[in-house]
Amino acid sequence: MAKKKKTTDAVEILRRRYIKDKKRKASLEAERVNAEVARMIYDLRTGADLTQGELAKLIGTKQSVISRLEDADYKGHSLSMLNRIANALNKKLNISIEK
Amino acid sequence: MAKKKKTTDAVEILRRRYIKDKKRKASLEAERVNAEVARMIYDLRTGADLTQGELAKLIGTKQSVISRLEDADYKGHSLSMLNRIANALNKKLNISIEK
């Protein structure tokens, strides 16, 4: 494939800046949600007066897994896992995309 | 390991029935959430007047992936994918566990 042409066009430069900015925002958004979910799990667990080991047993997994889920930097949250936790605590999982 | 003792105790029988019922409920709950999320994605996409192919391009994947996400029976929803969709549509993903 030919080499990409050098950009000298101001509009193109701004467009690329826009794209890059959008990606950065999306990435920050993801981090925000991950941290929020981690905190939510922690709050629910401690609110129910459970240790990580106890919650783990309730949903059929191990303590280390709960610890991982409560790590603010963890990126792997899934709806199925959130559902397992919600059910164990007799609550409901709600998802929405708005605004 | 020794064979599990035969259950003749009424309390034990009821407890097992309770556990089984709880598992069934959890399973139904998961199905409900999955279907809801699938529908939410469909509504957001059509609301934004996008084809599956267009939305796919916006989030950097393929049309078949969007089709899969909109299938009510799909069990693999992840927060990262929901985030990608929310960001592409300039909206925010909200998660809560309540009630």
Added chain:
DNA sequence: GACAAATATCACAATATTGCTATAATTATG
């Protein structure tokens, strides 16, 4: 009906999440 556009389905590779065990590190309790 013919054709195009959009969606659904399939199969398989690539990647990510979860399960699991062991152990280190931290926190609570006497």
Added chain:
DNA sequence: CATAATTATAGCAATATTGTGATATTTGTC
């Protein structure tokens, strides 16, 4: 301080999700 209880980390296997391309099916238009 010693000990137990709890939480954090690490590594790797098992499983699940996503990426991708090819093709079938459906839907809309003329």
